[in-house]
Amino acid sequence: xxxxxxxxxxxxxxxxxxxxxxxxxxxxxxxxxxxxxxxxxxxxxxxxxxxxxxxxxxxxxxxxxxxxxxxxxxxxxxxxxxxxxxxxxxxxxxxxxxxxxxxxxxxxxxxxxxxxxxxxxxxxxxxxxxxxxxxxxxxxxxxxxxxxxxxxxxxxxxxxxxxxxxxxxxxxxxxxxxxxxxxxxxxxxxxxxxxxxxxxxxxxxxxxxxxxxxxxxxxxxxxxxxxxxxxxxx
Amino acid sequence: xxxxxxxxxxxxxxxxxxxxxxxxxxxxxxxxxxxxxxxxxxxxxxxxxxxxxxxxxxxxxxxxxxxxxxxxxxxxxxxxxxxxxxxxxxxxxxxxxxxxxxxxxxxxxxxxxxxxxxxxxxxxxxxxxxxxxxxxxxxxxxxxxxxxxxxxxxxxxxxxxxxxxxxxxxxxxxxxxxxxxxxxxxxxxxxxxxxxxxxxxxxxxxxxxxxxxxxxxxxxxxxxxxx
Numbered sequence: 001x002x003x004x005x006x007x008x009x010x011x012x013x014x015x016x017x018x019x020x021x022x023x024x025x026x027x028x029x030x031x032x033x034x035x036x037x038x039x040x041x042x043x044x045x046x047x048x049x050x051x052x053x054x055x056x057x058x059x060x061x062x063x064x065x066x067x068x069x070x071x072x073x074x075x076x077x078x079x080x081x082x083x084x085x086x087x088x089x090x091x092x093x094x095x096x097x098x099x100x101x102x103x104x105x106x107x108x109x110x111x112x113x114x115x116x117x118x119x120x121x122x123x124x125x126x127x128x129x130x131x132x133x134x135x136x137x138x139x140x141x142x143x144x145x146x147x148x149x150x151x152x153x154x155x156x157x158x159x160x161x162x163x164x165x166x167x168x169x170x171x172x173x174x175x176x177x178x179x180x181x182x183x184x185x186x187x188x189x190x191x192x193x194x195x196x197x198x199x200x201x202x203x204x205x206x207x208x209x210x211x212x213x214x215x216x217x218x219x220x221x222x223x224x225x226x227x228x229x230x231x232x233x234x
Numbered sequence: 235x236x237x238x239x240x241x242x243x244x245x246x247x248x249x250x251x252x253x254x255x256x257x258x259x260x261x262x263x264x265x266x267x268x269x270x271x272x273x274x275x276x277x278x279x280x281x282x283x284x285x286x287x288x289x290x291x292x293x294x295x296x297x298x299x300x301x302x303x304x305x306x307x308x309x310x311x312x313x314x315x316x317x318x319x320x321x322x323x324x325x326x327x328x329x330x331x332x333x334x335x336x337x338x339x340x341x342x343x344x345x346x347x348x349x350x351x352x353x354x355x356x357x358x359x360x361x362x363x364x365x366x367x368x369x370x371x372x373x374x375x376x377x378x379x380x381x382x383x384x385x386x387x388x389x390x391x392x393x394x395x396x397x398x399x400x401x402x403x404x405x406x407x408x409x410x411x412x413x414x415x416x417x418x419x420x421x422x423x424x425x426x427x428x429x430x431x432x433x434x435x436x437x438x439x440x441x442x443x444x445x446x447x448x449x450x451x452x453x454x455x456x457x458x459x460x461x
Binding site for chain 2: 118120121123124125126127128129130131132134138139142143
């Protein structure tokens with residue numbers, strides 16, 4: 001069925017996407033929480049900035065990452081000096097590119113779930129002796145969790161498909177940055193690569209479909225369970 | 235059901251259960267209430283929309299008054315002039331909300347024990363089995379809130395407030411979602427709490443008969459300032 005190289009491409013894609021989601025998760029949740037709850041001047045601007053990777057040409061996002069994380073970029077220098085890490089032309093860079101591209105989708109899903117949390121329940125927890133942090137950990141977070149999971153799965157699916165920003169930022173290096181879509185594109189350029197394209201494309205469809213269905217199931221759980229509860233309590 | 239030391243310990247005879255003088259503007263409505271009461275159960279009585287729930291929210295610390303002072307059983311909870319404003323978790327009130335507000339992701343047992351686990355040991359005046367026996371909710375412990383009837387949910391909400399080691403109780407129209415038989419049952423429970431636990435109760439209702447049966451002191455709430 002699949003050749004060892006093709007298995008390697010799938011494994012790399014899964015690794016890049018998992019790390020991308022793990023990196024983006026805390027940032028996405030924090031942004032979602034701020035956008036759902038806080039009121040401050042410039043909120044519209046922050047909202048727009050978060051959504052920028054969704055609408056910007058991916059090449060531009062990749063080029064901006066290149067500027068920031070390149071050998072002479074401010075973020076690149078800082079990472080190199082603090083941790084001795086370089087992202088350029090590495091799989092870690094592919095993960096960062098995928099994380100940036102997945103962030104808007106993750107924030108959207110999480111923001112909806114945080115907005116759906118009944119704040120009166122948080123008030124009830126406070127009157128029962130729970131401080132702000134405990135209320136967050138034991139009431140807000142568990143109630144928002146289905147949406148957080150849905151956002152993570154959606155981000156994972158988006159990361160698996162990431163192409164433009166990745167190839168711009170970390171190029172196409174087999175075994176290092178050649179993820180599924182990049183490998184498919186490379187195979188398309190090669191005479192006799194049709195069979196590889198077909199196999200990898202089928203893997204892509206299967207992975208994306210599974211992730212979308214998982215995300216939808218989680219979102220449904222979020223939408224239904226709390227609403228049912230409210231109806232009965234009232 | 236109450237432990238021996240509960241009823242009398244927290245009251246020198248002249249101590250007021252509630253000394254409340256608050257003003258708060260909500261939207262285009264002014265809510266202003268002033269009263270002192272030494273009754274075991276004090277009722278805020280008035281039509282819907284008069285701001286009764288807002289007063290309870292202010293006493294619980296969920297709504298910040300624009301000015302005034304809130305003292306319950308000798309403890310200052312809010313004093314605008316002295317810049318005192320205890321957060322809700324430091325006020326130790328048992329607030330029974332009109333809509334129950336049970337935590338949907340936790341079992342009845344975990345709802346009941348939520349406040350109990352957080353309360354300092356010396357304030358845990360009742361144990362879980364006492365409260366479940368008292369309220370008749372033993373069979374419900376492993377259920378989820380959304381499977382409860384209105385009356386069951388209301389009893390669990392009362393149980394949760396009692397178990398939290400509350401120094402006083404705030405009851406917001408606890409009978410409004412119940413049919414007559416259930417309401418009568420819960421009213422008997424409230425009378426028992428009032429007479430046996432020695433915890434001051436602030437009770438909100440728009441039902442005159444209910445208030446006259448339960449309250450030692452009735453504070454009318456309507457437009458403007460109350461006496």
